[in-house]
Amino acid sequence: MRKTLIALLILILAMPILWLWRGRDLSMLIDRFGTIETASMAVQRLDWNSSKLDSFRINDLELSLRGPGMHERPPEIGLTKPGNVAMAFDQKVFPFGAYAGGADEGIEYVSGTPDNGDVATLVNRQSVLPWLRHTNLMTGKSPSLQRHQYYQLTWKKPNGAKLKMLWSVDPDNAATSLIRIDISNAGR
Secondary structure (H helix, E strand, O other): OHHHHHHHHHHHHHHHHHHHHHHHHHHHHHHOOOOEEEEEEEOOOEEEEOOOOOEEEEOOEEEEOOOOOOOOOOOEEEEOOOOEEEEEEOOEEEEEEEEOOOEEOOEEEEEEEEOOOOEEEEEEEEOOOOEEEOOEOOOOEOOEEEOOEEEEEEEEOOOOOEEEEEEEEOOOOOOEEEEEEEEEOOOO
C-alpha cells in the first residue's frame, strides 16, 4: 500500500512538470485521438489559381497544398473532361463540382461550386489540452496558453465518394500546412 501511494505521489508531481516541459508535444499527441470543434461552415466556392500551385481557396480562406510528406507528391487540381473541378492525389481523383471560372487578367484560375446533393463542410478545430508558451525575452511576449488549430474539409458525394483533408495552422503566422488527404470510393 505504501509503495502504491509513493508511486501515485510521484506520478502526480511528474505530470505538471511534464506539461510545463513538453506540453506542446503532449497536446499534439492527444490531438491524434480527438479535438474540439470551434466553428463550421458550408463550402460555397472553391478557387484555385495556377500561379499559386501550392494553395487553393475555400470560400474566403486560403489553404496550402503543401505540408509534411506532401513535398514529394502534392495534390493536383484541374478540370476533368466532363468539365468538373477535380483533385488528383495518390492515383485517385475526386470531382469537386461544376467549373465556374476562367481567366482573370491573364492569370488562369479554376473556380467550382459544390454539385447538388454534395455535403461539403469546413470545420475549425482546436486542441483539447493547451500548453504554456514561455516568455520570449527577445520579443517581450509574456507566457500564455496556446492550442493547436486545425481546419478539416469533409466533402461527401451522393454516390458515396468522400474527401477528407486536414490542415494544421501555425500559431505564430496563421499559415496552413496540409497534414492528410483521404479519398475514398472515388472514380478514376
